[in-house]
Amino acid sequence: MKSRETLIRLKKFQVDEKRRRLAQIEATIAEFDRMSADLDREIAAEQEKAGIHDPGHYAYPTYAKAAITRRENLRRSAAELKTQLDQAREALADAFEELKKVELLDERDQMRERAADGAREQAELDRIGLSVVRA
Numbered sequence: 001m002k003s004r005e006t007l008i009r010l011k012k013f014q015v016d017e018k019r020r021r022l023a024q025i026e027a028t029i030a031e032f033d034r035m036s037a038d039l040d041r042e043i044a045a046e047q048e049k050a051g052i053h054d055p056g057h058y059a060y061p062t063y064a065k066a067a068i069t070r071r072e073n074l075r076r077s078a079a080e081l082k083t084q085l086d087q088a089r090e091a092l093a094d095a096f097e098e099l100k101k102v103e104l105l106d107e108r109d110q111m112r113e114r115a116a117d118g119a120r121e122q123a124e125l126d127r128i129g130l131s132v133v134r135a
Helices: 002-050 062-134
Strands: none
Touching: 002 062
């Protein structure tokens, strides 16, 4: 029984770890999206300041070009993280399923033990009752 309790604690730890990883990935994606939106605003402001909206124009602002590159890198990284997010969700679901299996086994064992204890207790009470009746 002790090993089952240890196994349950281990599975709970694994589920918690997977949840933390999932939250970390979600937070990183949200941060990348926020940074990308900030860069969009900065690019638009730089284009308005220069009066040039075509990145192929020879006088297009250098900062805007660099910001576009940075924004695209962030978007690419966010897309890669979304793939990792899907994998992390699957890993969490698997870990949670394993935890539930172990908890159900433990619950079933406890029910068996309670039933066996109840049967022993009833047998003892029956023995006592018979000895009182015979005496």
